[in-house]
Amino acid sequence: MNEPLGNEMYTLHINGQDRPVRDAWVGESLLYVLRERLDLPGAKGACEQGECGSCTVLMDGDAVCSCLVMAATAVGSNIVTVEGLIEQNPTMAVTAQAITSQVTDVQQAFIEEGSVQCGFCTPGLIVAVHHLLDKNPDPTELEVKESISGNICRCTGYGRIFAAVEAVVQVRKANS
Amino acid sequence: MSTVKQDVRARDILGASALRPDGVAKVTGSFSFSSDMWAENMLWGATLRSPHPYARIISIDTTPALLISGVSAVLTAKDVPGKATYGLISADQPVFASEFVRYMGEPVAVVAADHPETCRRALAAIIVNYEVLTPIVDPELAMLATTEQIHPDGNLIRHQHIKHGDPHATGDITVEGNYTIGMQDQAFLGLEAAMAFPDSGGNGVELHIATQWLHEDRGQIAACLALPEDNVRLVLGGVGGAFGAREDISLQVHCCLLALRTGKPIKMQYSREESFFGHVHRHPAKIWMKHHANKDGKIVKIESRMVFDGGAYTSTSPAVLINGITHTQGPYQCDNAVVDGYAVRTNNPPCGAMRGFGVVQACFAHESQMDLLAEACGLSAVDIRLKNAMRTGDKLVTGQIVESVAPVERCIRETDAIPMPDSMANDADVLEFPGGSGRTADRHNIVRGVGWGVSIKNLMYSEGFDDYATARCTLSNGVASLKFATSEVGQGFVTLAPQIARSVLGVDDVVLETSDTQIGSAGSTSASRQTWMSGGAVDGACRLVRERLFEHVGKQHNIDPIRLMVENTDVIDTVGTFRISVADATQGITLSETFEHHHRKTEDLDENGQGNCHVAFAFVAHRAVVDVDIELGLVKVVQIATAQDVGRVLNPLSAIGQLEGGIAQGLGLAVMEEIIMDNGKVKNPSFTDYLLPTALDAPRVVAVMIEEPEPQAPLGAKGIGEPPCISVTPAIVAAIRAATGKALLRVPVRPQDICL
Ligand code: FES
Ligand code: FES
Numbered sequence: 020m021n022e023p024l025g026n027e028m029y030t031l032h033i034n035g036q037d038r039p040v041r042d043a044w045v046g047e048s049l050l051y052v053l054r055e056r057l058d059l060p061g062a063k064g065a066c067e068q069g070e071c072g073s074c075t076v077l078m079d080g081d082a083v084c085s086c087l088v089m090a091a092t093a094v095g096s097n098i099v100t101v102e103g104l105i106e107q108n109p110t111m112a113v114t115a116q117a118i119t120s121q122v123t124d125v126q127q128a129f130i131e132e133g134s135v136q137c138g139f140c141t142p143g144l145i146v147a148v149h150h151l152l153d154k155n156p157d158p159t160e161l162e163v164k165e166s167i168s169g170n171i172c173r174c175t176g177y178g179r180i181f182a183a184v185e186a187v188v189q190v191r192k193a194n195s
Numbered sequence: 196m197s198t199v200k201q202d203v204r205a206r207d208i209l210g211a212s213a214l215r216p217d218g219v220a221k222v223t224g225s226f227s228f229s230s231d232m233w234a235e236n237m238l239w240g241a242t243l244r245s246p247h248p249y250a251r252i253i254s255i256d257t258t259p260a261l262l263i264s265g266v267s268a269v270l271t272a273k274d275v276p277g278k279a280t281y282g283l284i285s286a287d288q289p290v291f292a293s294e295f296v297r298y299m300g301e302p303v304a305v306v307a308a309d310h311p312e313t314c315r316r317a318l319a320a321i322i323v324n325y326e327v328l329t330p331i332v333d334p335e336l337a338m339l340a341t342t343e344q345i346h347p348d349g350n351l352i353r354h355q356h357i358k359h360g361d362p363h364a365t366g367d368i369t370v371e372g373n374y375t376i377g378m379q380d381q382a383f384l385g386l387e388a389a390m391a392f393p394d395s396g397g398n399g400v401e402l403h404i405a406t407q408w409l410h411e412d413r414g415q416i417a418a419c420l421a422l423p424e425d426n427v428r429l430v431l432g433g434v435g436g437a438f439g440a441r442e443d444i445s446l447q448v449h450c451c452l453l454a455l456r457t458g459k460p461i462k463m464q465y466s467r468e469e470s471f472f473g474h475v476h477r478h479p480a481k482i483w484m485k486h487h488a489n490k491d492g493k494i495v496k497i498e499s500r501m502v503f504d505g506g507a508y509t510s511t512s513p514a515v516l517i518n519g520i521t522h523t524q525g526p527y528q529c530d531n532a533v534v535d536g537y538a539v540r541t542n543n544p545p546c547g548a549m550r551g552f553g554v555v556q557a558c559f560a561h562e563s564q565m566d567l568l569a570e571a572c573g574l575s576a577v578d579i580r581l582k583n584a585m586r587t588g589d590k591l592v593t594g595q596i597v598e599s600v601a602p603v604e605r606c607i608r609e610t611d612a613i614p615m616p617d618s619m620a621n622d623a624d625v626l627e628f629p630g631g632s633g634r635t636a637d638r639h640n641i642v643r644g645v646g647w648g649v650s651i652k653n654l655m656y657s658e659g660f661d662d663y664a665t666a667r668c669t670l671s672n673g674v675a676s677l678k679f680a681t682s683e684v685g686q687g688f689v690t691l692a693p694q695i696a697r698s699v700l701g702v703d704d705v706v707l708e709t710s711d712t713q714i715g716s717a718g719s720t721s722a723s724r725q726t727w728m729s730g731g732a733v734d735g736a737c738r739l740v741r742e743r744l745f746e747h748v749g750k751q752h753n754i755d756p757i758r759l760m761v762e763n764t765d766v767i768d769t770v771g772t773f774r775i776s777v778a779d780a781t782q783g784i785t786l787s788e789t790f791e792h793h794h795r796k797t798e799d800l801d802e803n804g805q806g807n808c809h810v811a812f813a814f815v816a817h818r819a820v821v822d823v824d825i826e827l828g829l830v831k832v833v834q835i836a837t838a839q840d841v842g843r844v845l846n847p848l849s850a851i852g853q854l855e856g857g858i859a860q861g862l863g864l865a866v867m868e869e870i871i872m873d874n875g876k877v878k879n880p881s882f883t884d885y886l887l888p889t890a891l892d893a894p895r896v897v898a899v900m901i902e903e904p905e906p907q908a909p910l911g912a913k914g915i916g917e918p919p920c921i922s923v924t925p926a927i928v929a930a931i932r933a934a935t936g937k938a939l940l941r942v943p944v945r946p947q948d949i950c951l
Contacts (some may be wrong), residue, residue, distance in 0.1 A: 024265070024310050044312055051311075060231040061224020063435075065384045066467045070882035073384060101224035120219045130218035133848035136856065137685025138221030139384035139435030145222055161626050168632065168889040171882070173384050173436050174685045176859030177893040179852055 029094045033057065034103025045091055050074045052090035053100060061101035061142045065171070072170030075143040075150075076100045082150040084169075101142035104149060124190060125149050128183040136174035144170045148184055156195075157188060206763070208698040209910065212848035215690050216707065217683075229405040229432025230388035230464045237390070238267055240453045240463035241314035242446070243304040243321050244472055245296035248332070248542040248875025249345065250325035252294060257304060259320040265309040266317045267457045274452065277421030281444050283411065287348050288508035288545070290419050290448050296325070297345055297507035298544050299876050300472025307453040307461055330542035330875035334481075334504045338539045345507070345542060352505045352538040353513040357520055357804030359592040360531035364487065366495035370567035371485035374560040375941035377869035378504075379477040381549050382887055385435015387445045387473050388464035391454035399426030400451045405434040407441045409680045410716035419448045420455065427451070431710035437684035438860070439548030440474040442721055443510050471880035475510045475547030476870055478503040478538075480519065480556040486564050487531075492572040492582045496531035497592070499523050501557065503538045503546070510547030512538040517658060517800065517808065518553030521593050525561035526603045526651040526814050527583035532592035534804065542875045548721055550860060551921045554652050559942055562648045562925035566932070576647040576929065580607050585651065585814075594805040599812040599913075600903045602840050606816035607649060609838035609899045616820055616834040616895065618643065629822050629829035631891045636824040643833075644823060646929025648922030649816045653809040654914045655724045658799050662724065665715030666732035668696065668740045669787040673778025675700055675737070678708040681717035681729040686916060687849040688725050692733045694846065695910070699737035700744070701761040701777040715791060723813065723914025726845065728792055731909030735790030743786040748775060792909065811907055815839040815918040817858075819894075819926040823934040828946030830866045832894040832927055839898065842905040842913035850915055855896050857919025859888045864920075865927035867892075869943050 025044030030037050031052070038057050050067070053059040053076070063073040067086040074085040077099040099107050104123050111123040125148050128134070135141050144167060151158060151166040158166065163184050164177075172180060207213035220226035257269040272279065272293035279293070280286045292301045306317040331337045337350045344350050389404040399422060406412050409429040417427040434441070446463045453461040465473045480503045487496040501519050505512035520536035523529075549555075569579035584603040590596055619627070619641065628636035656662040666679040675696045683689045693705035710717075717729045741761065748766050749756035758769050767774045798806040818836040823829070835858050844850050867886040871878040879885045904911030924942055932939050935949050 024312055044310065046312060054231070055233070058233075059224075060227075060233075063228070063385070064230070065386060065435075066882040068467065068881060068883055071384065105223075120223070122219060122222060126219075126222035129222045130214055133212070133852050135215055135218055135221045136687065136852055137383070137385060137434060137436040138217070138226055139228060141221050142224040161624050164890040164893070165626060165632065168891045171384065171887050171889060173382055173438070173860075173887065174856045175852055176855035176857070176888075176896065177890045178855035178896055179848075180890070181893075 027091055029091055031093055031098060032096065033098045034100060035106060040090065047090050048086050049088040049090045049093050050085040053085060059100050059102050063139055063142060065139065072147060073140055073143040075146045075170065077146060077150060082147055101146055104145065124187050128186040132183040132186055133179040134175060134183040140170060140172040144172065144180060152187060156191060206697060206703060207694055209694050209845050211694065213690050213694050213846055215687060216693065217689060227433050228385050228435050229390065229403060230386060232390040232403055232432065232462060234390065234460040237460040237462050238307040238309060238457055239311050239314050240305055240307050240450055240461045241318055242302050242449060243318045245292060245299060245301045245303055247296060247325055247327050248299045249328040249330035250296050251328060252292060252296065253324035253326055255304065256322040259322065260306060260317040263313065263317050263320060265313040266306060268307040268453055269304060269317065269321065270452055270456060271304045275419055278418040281415040281419055281448065282509050283443055283511050284513055285348065285509040287346060298542055300544065302449065305449045305453055307457050332541050332543055332875045334502050334539035334541055337541045338537055346540055350540045352509055352540050353516050355517060355520060355536050355800060355804055356802065357532060357534040357592055359594060362531065362533045364496045364531040366487040367490040368488045368571045369485055370564060370571050372563055372567065372940055374482045374484065374563060376480045376556045376559055377941065377943055378479040378872065379549060379864050379868050380471060380870055380885060381438035381440035383436030383438055383440055386465045386467060386470050389432060389446055389450045391450040391461045393454040393458055397455055397458065400454055401428045401430065402447060402451055403430045403432040404447060405432045405441060407437050407682045407684060407721055408719035409682065409712050411719065412444060412447055413712050415444050416447050416451055420451055429712045431682055434682060434684040437720060438550045439552065439721060442548045442719055443475050445473045467882055468880045471877060472544065475545045477549035478505065478515055478546040478556065482556060482560040484560045484564050486568055488568055488572065490572065492568060492574050492579050494527055494529050494583050497523055497529050499534045501536040504543055505538045505540055506543040506545035507540065508545040510545050512546065514657065515553035518653060519557045521591060521808060522554045522557045522651060523561065524592050525558060526585045526649050528585055528589050529592060534592065543872055544877065550857065551917050552722065554650065555921050555924065558648065558650045558921050559925050562922060566929050577607060577611055580647065580649050593800060593808060595807045595809060597812055600840065600842065600905050601812065601814060602901050602903055603649065603814050605901055606814050606838045606840055609901065610816040610818050610836050613836035613897045613899065619822060626891065629824040629831040630827065635827060636829055637826065640824045640826040641822050642825055642934040644821050644930040644934030646819050646926045646933055648924065648926030648929065650918060650922035652723065652813050652918045652921055654727060654813055655722050655794050655810040657797055657808045659797055661793060662718040662728065663791050663793045664717040664728035664732040665789065665791050666729060666736045667714055667787065667789040668736035669785060670700060670740045670744065670781055671785040673702055673781055674704040674706060675702045676706040676708055677733060678714050679717050679729055679732065680710050680712060680714055681725055682710065682720040684720050686720065686725065686853065687846065688729060690849060691726060691730060691845055695730060695733045696737050699734060699741055701764045703764065723916045726912055726914055727908050728794065731792035732790050734909050735792055736788050739788035739790055740786045743788065744780060747784060748780050811905065813840050813913040813918050815922060817923040817926040819923065819930040821927060821930040821934060823931055823949065825935055826950060828949035830931055832862055834895045834897065835923060836897045838901055839915065839918055840913065841900045841902060841915050842908055843902050843911040844900050845910060845912050850900060851898060853915050854898050854919045857916065858896055858923050859893060861920040861923035862892065862894065862927060863888050864942055865924045866943050
């Protein structure tokens with residue numbers, strides 16, 4: 020029992036950068052490696068079972084639960100986390116009202132429409148909504164609900180989240 | 196709610212939809228929740244829990260765990276230097292079980308190691324010998340004197356009797372029912388997490404913790420650590436929701452003990468499964484209730500017996516019980532009552548605070564009763580409620596006069612005026628059917644129902660408890676800084692506090708200092724109390740600073756300070772033309788004041804349950820429209836109409852968020868959420884098996900806020916957090932009854948309750 024836990028070495032491609040991982044245990048999830056080894060705590064863990072969506076990241080363009088992906092199997096994939104959305108979507112950058120930070124249009128709408136309370140579900144939802152609107156720029160109400168039904172929010176009852184998605188759709192329509 | 200935002204936010208003062216100051220951090224992922232903390236050299240902590248609901252501990256052997264490489268410490272009951280137990284009302288819960296384990300999941304040991312996986316291996320290596328005992332899980336059995344007492348303090352946690360008016364009064368009609376409320380979980384998203392840093396000398400510790408009440412935690416932790424309170428510093432870690440589940444100690448003492456033992460920072464965080472065992476739940480309850488009424492529907496007397504299952508330890512059970520029984524009548528007039536309430540210890544998981552705090556249980560019973568009464572008198576659900584609606588000046592069954600603004604009738608009428616939703620479209624998507632993405636419902640079996648629920652909720656703590664709040668305001672160079680220990684758990688106090696400062700002081704820049712124990716207590720973020728209590732403290736501190744500002748300006752410019760006032764961002768002379776901006780007036784000076792806000796005193800109940808035990812009350816009405824597949828027992832909540840007595844809306848965007856969020860939780864209790872117990876064992880401790888409302892379950896909420904400022908409240912605003920989740924549950928169940936004709940005496944309503 021005196022062996023070190025692990026000495027895996029691999030490199031992940033995250034938010035446009037190669038991120039080497041050293042001395043890792045092979046059983047670590049992508050969520051763990053992002054949060055604990057790569058200083059990317061934006062993805063959250065709230066169930067580690069694929070049920071809540073807090074850990075949502077994009078992997079080769081798909082929205083996945085990073086808690087269900089073994090980090091060592093994500094080598095070679097293009098991973099985007101909530102921290103990388105702004106660089107990945109420079110055209111969506113806006114300056115949040117009364118604050119000088121750059122955020123995406125979806126992030127902006129979440130702030131302005133009151134979609135954030137405790138905010139624990141928020142990063143996962145932001146990724147999920149970007150993913151939805153990339154694939155389907157003009158979703159019906161039902162399509163919105165279905166596409167985020169894997170993201171649990173315990174605080175808001177979802178009403179303000181729907182409002183944020185609607186706001187982004189309208190702004191994007193007006194701008195296109 | 197057609198529009199929740201004001202179009203123009205000229206200044207983010209009270210009444211404006213000011214945006215969250217932590218919004219950018221939360222949407223970009225940079226906000227630091229307590230689970231996001233990391234420190235050089237830190238170790239992970241983890242907890243060994245009992246697999247049995249009731250057992251005697253014969254022996255614990257920790258040596259095999261200590262031999263594992265990477266393990267730094269293994270602690271059990273004998274390693275607790277101070278008080279062996281803790282608790283909010285009664286310190287009856289062990290830091291670690293030593294002789295007995297009394298519920299499944301009770302902590303037995305903790306480990307510290309270099310990696311979460313090492314922790315798991317270490318926990319698996321600890322050998323605990325148990326003599327498994329037969330758990331006592333039925334509160335009715337547990338409360339009998341002849342039953343084995345499972346704790347030295349006995350099995351009956353509290354009994355309270357209420358006798359009000361004439362106990363022998365009768366009416367023309369009686370209706371009665373036996374109601375059951377299941378065990379609900381708060382299911383906050385951000386799991387329990389903390390990080391403890393030991394002081395270099397080992398004589399103190401700093402704990403960063405997601406909690407509802409820093410000072411209460413500190414007192415309990417310090418006692419267990421045998422350290423002076425000053426040597427235990429708590430800092431609020433980012434909190435991912437609370438809803439009552441963070442009012443009790445969970446990993447606080449364990450984390451500090453490990454830090455002090457190892458001399459290293461310790462990070463602890465629960466998994467979702469562990470979280471189901473790691474915090475208290477909503478009390479399951481059984482309530483018998485009987486209404487006596489006149490033929491015209493006027494309530495004459497209510498009799499009730501309420502039994503709350505407190506689980507293995509006290510937590511807040513005595514207070515939850517009192518809330519339940521003192522709200523027996525609901526928001527209705529009632530001159531005569533006989534009520535008995537029991538909070539009982541069993542080998543089920545400990546139960547304590549959850550949004551609604553005892554009133555949720557009582558409300559399900561009294562609202563079900565109101566519908567029975569309506570039927571017996573031939574009145575509509577609306578008319579029976581209007582007929583009995585409580586008004587300011589009416590008496591509760593405790594004899595307390597309701598001095599609060601009490602717009603019950605208005606809540607009902609305004610809810611009733613909200614248009615009904617359209618009937619289901621012919622081409623409706625199957626996703627809109629009951630059962631949603633299960634895609635199993637058959638359109639021909641879908642029946643629509645409408646139901647009502649109205650409630651009263653006490654605000655703040657009761658029974659003589661002085662739950663004051665403290666805040667400090669410092670004004671300098673046109674910037675106000677605010678310091679308080681108030682827990683921001685998502686509700687938006689960090690948005691509100693600057694709004695107050697802007698309104699009072701005429702500044703725009705407001706800085707929030709860290710919430711920690713370096714200032715007096717703010718009390719708990721619970722009981723719908725922080726807007727009133729911490730809001731009152733911030734308002735009070737800002738007003739004191741404003742007086743100092745007027746004195747300063749008056750002296751500088753030779754004006755009697757009494758003539759000065761703040762207008763927008765200026766100090767002006769009300770009888771002259773003098774005007775100076777607050778920014779200019781405070782250049783180079785610092786004005787700082789601290790204020791404690793206390794609400795009015797309350798009293799204990801006497802042996803007949805009489806006494807002014809509550810501070811104030813808020814009211815709300817809900818109307819639910821549901822579609823039910825009567826063959827499969829599936830329910831879709833289509834619309835919730837609501838009118839809530841809020842006193843005054845301080846931030847429309849935050850307010851609607853509280854209403855919608857509370858409604859979703861009440862919907863959860865109505866049709867999906869329940870911790871399922873089997874002889875003391877939790878059967879569904881995961882998000883796979885404990886179902887929570889998703890975006891597809893969210894009903895359309897149409898809300899009206901009734902603004903009649905509350906004279907007692909410092910800002911005129913009542914707490915709005917709890918009422919939304921209380922009467923929505925019975926409203927939904929009533930709607931299902933209307934659709935199905937079933938009696939439905941328990942929540943959550945399960946498919947088999949409808950279709951079998
Ligand atoms: S943590 Fe991955 S889905 Fe919940
Ligand atoms: S904002 Fe708290 S879980 Fe969504």
